[in-house]
Amino acid sequence: MDQVAEAAGVSRATVSRVINGATSVDAKIREVVQRAIAETGYVPNVAARSLVTRRSNSVALVISEPDRPDNHSFLNRIFTDPYFGRVTAGATGALRPHDIHLVVIPTDSTDHHQVMRYLRQGHVDGVLLISSHEQDTLPRQVHELGIPAVVSARPTSPIAVSYVDVDQRLGARLAADRLLSLGRTRLATISGPLDIPSGLDRLEGFRAHLRGHDVPSIEGDFTRAGGEAAARRLLSQHPDIDGLFVASDLMAEGALRAVQDLGRRVPEDVAVVGFDDSSAALDCRPLLTTVRQPVEEMAAEMAEVLLAHIASPGRLPRSVTFHPTLVVRDSG
Amino acid sequence: MDQVAEAAGVSRATVSRVINGATSVDAKIREVVQRAIAETGYVPNVAARSLVTRRSNSVALVISEPDRPDNHSFLNRIFTDPYFGRVTAGATGALRPHDIHLVVIPTDSTDHHQVMRYLRQGHVDGVLLISSHEQDTLPRQVHELGIPAVVSARPTSPIAVSYVDVDQRLGARLAADRLLSLGRTRLATISGPLDIPSGLDRLEGFRAHLRGHDVPSIEGDFTRAGGEAAARRLLSQHPDIDGLFVASDLMAEGALRAVQDLGRRVPEDVAVVGFDDSSAALDCRPLLTTVRQPVEEMAAEMAEVLLAHIASPGRLPRSVTFHPTLVVRDSG
DNA sequence: CTGAAAGCGCTTACAG
DNA sequence: CTGAAAGCGCTTACAG
Incomplete structure (x- = not known):
């Protein structure tokens, strides 16, 4: 910094002001200093700066x-x-x-x-x-x-x-509405872990909106493998499911595979709606209908x-x- | 730090020595200082330390x-x-x-x-x-x-x-050896991107060890979806393949799906060997035989x-x- | 083994 | 708009 100051013929204070974009510096001087900085290849020491500004940026x-x-x-x-x-x-x-x-x-x-x-x-x-x-x-x-x-x-x-x-519950509701509007009546869901509020909220939101229906659910773990296992169990316990809400796209990817392995067509036999709209939704076959979380x-x-x-x-x-x-x- | 020094009745230099584990501090004094540190809840300022040590840790x-x-x-x-x-x-x-x-x-x-x-x-x-x-x-x-x-x-x-x-080439060789030892004769490979040395090395290593065989290959991109697409193409161009080396487990996961979708049994019809031994190998069905990279x-x-x-x-x-x-x- | 003092490289009131 | 000077909170020769 001393080098820069000397090269530019100003004080270190002025160099500092230029670097930090203080508006109060004369335009010509600013330019001279900037050239000096470029020439010397000067890089401020972050530790020294942090010490006085109390900011790490x-x-x-x-x-x-x-x-x-x-x-x-x-x-x-x-x-x-x-x-x-x-x-x-x-x-x-x-x-x-x-x-x-x-x-x-x-x-x-x-x-x-x-x-x-x-x-x-x-x-x-x-x-x-x-x-x-x-x-x-x-x-x-x-x-x-x-x-x-x-x-x-x-x-x-x-x-x-x-x-x-x-709004987790609203998301679940969008999924429920979609499945209902598709004419599905035997709905089920693979939830996230229930010790995670988003997991619980999506499950409750789905159920709340479907009051009156019996909605079987299985707890998943937000992983692909977990979704696959959950879908397998769900379908073996409730073979007549025709609409499935899976609380994350990653789980939906696994679930889709299980559903199809078990001989069901998607969406003809079982309609599936995910949650997230992450890249996993596009890895799904068929492409996943899902609730987008921005x-x-x-x-x-x-x-x-x-x-x-x-x-x-x-x-x-x-x-x-x-x-x-x-x-x-x-x-x- | 001044507080700690005062509380312990020593200089800041000694406090510093205790914190940095200097061996030259009297055991009793060290204890007193440590207690003072605990009581005051003192935490060293990393910026100040870095400024003098020139280390960020x-x-x-x-x-x-x-x-x-x-x-x-x-x-x-x-x-x-x-x-x-x-x-x-x-x-x-x-x-x-x-x-x-x-x-x-x-x-x-x-x-x-x-x-x-x-x-x-x-x-x-x-x-x-x-x-x-x-x-x-x-x-x-x-x-x-x-x-x-x-x-x-x-x-x-x-x-x-x-x-x-x-040793990328050795890894590819292990895969080749495994497929050969299984009696497979019509081998193929899904490589990684060829602008990545590890991608190229694994392909060349596989081919070099199979000199004499004709070894079809398709370039993949180290993603699951890429592996799936590559396997589909490979199998349509070379329907009689009975041994497949896939240059990453993630691609192998996709490839496995494609191979099975196309009606081949694994490993009976097509034996598949991956590369990495990552968690993806355990997500595969059947479980993936693979080259472990530590x-x-x-x-x-x-x-x-x-x-x-x-x-x-x-x-x-x-x-x-x-x-x-x-x-x-x-x-x- | 311990302390007084210098110094790390910046920023920022303060005075001009 | 600019500079001299203080100070941020540490560590570390140096002297004792």
Whole structure:
């Protein structure tokens, strides 16, 4: 920085102002300084800057997955589910114009400690927390830490934190309406894990809208293999099902395979509606009719809200709810 | 820190020594200081520390994917392929004992610039670069930046950088041997993208070992859907194939579906061998026989080598090659 | 083994 | 609009 200042014939203060885009710098001087920066190849030291500004200009995207007793680690689940790619894309896109870096931190409860330490040390200015399972203690821990944060879904216990969510029950209702409008009368559903609010909400929303019908359901786990197994069981217990709502596209992909393996045509014998509208919907055969959750937009909104909290620490928490829409394709 | 020093009745220098585990501190004093730290809830400021140590105690895991002209973004590919979860798990595991954080940075060429800026600013002490495609300019850019780095595969152009790889050709040979030992004579292969060295190596290795046989092949793209489409084409062009080597488990999963859709039994009519031994191998029906690539161990080794480079900047680059093994299951 | 002091590389009131 | 100077919170020779 001294070199730049000398080369440009100004003080370090002025160099600093140019770098940080202060408007109060004379246009000619600004130019001279910028040339000097280019010539010297000067790059500001982020540690020094952070030390005085108390800003790191990066935020964490903490992806918190439940502990599951299977072989597949949480990392396998994360790097296998298109949902997280969409979240990352949405958050990155919203943050980039502000020149804020996104630090992706996958975790399950085995290293909550590690994650909290990272946050406490001030590596990031705030956290986008993707957490869905009921027992997850991370939202509360993060909240108690006092660092600006936005959560990806309504917290299960009431904590005063901002969150962004989709209207889960409305989504389930759209699925039910679609199946009914197709004339289906023997409906069933493969739900998400019931310890995840979105899992429970979609199930309840579906049932609530179908009051009067008997709606068999099986709990899935939001994985492809889980959806396949669930569909197999469901169909063996209720062979006459003609309409199926599967609470995630990934599970629907597996379910579709099972349904067809068991000799049913889709949608002729069984109409299937998924949830998410992720890339998995397009991997399905037939292409999946599904309830679209605007995940990228939701993640971008999370980022915007977080930025607002970082800018004005006193800000009250707020929640934003997005509306799902039905995307009709071939499966139902 | 001043608070802690005061509470413990020592200087800040001593507090610093205790925190950094200097051995030269009196045991009693160390205890007093630690208690004071606990009581005050003191957390060191990482920016201040980095400013003087010139270390961030974190390294980047840059996942560089090729630009592809399809709908699915690189983020979708990354968060859909179990390979990256394995890499992350391996690297995290190796870094944790050293108290080094891993910053995951997914990228394609559209934001190389952004990534390079991040690295240049000194946010991390080194970079683990997952890059496989031939045209990727990132390995060279990173190398020219001069930051300690380890690449996940032999670079296509010769740059003096450390890398960790698996013996691709040997892996392909194991697959060929397995199919031959099963008495299969009409072999074919679905390769990875041929602009990716591992894709080309596996194809060439397979062919080289089968010199004399005519070995039809189709280029895939390391995705499930791509494997399915490739298998369909392959079988329509060569209906008598009885042994198939698919260059990744994810593609094999799709290929298996296609093969069976077309009325062939696996392994009776067509024996199938994959490559990776990722979780996708266990999602296959029948369970996939495959060539195991010890990805977690390889990523851990990358981390160890990187740490060595960070510790001694003058260190010469070195490459480590792992041996693949055949994992026999049901498909071939 | 411990402390006083310098210094890491920035930003930002403050004065002009 | 610009510069001199203080200060952000640590670590680490150096001296004792």
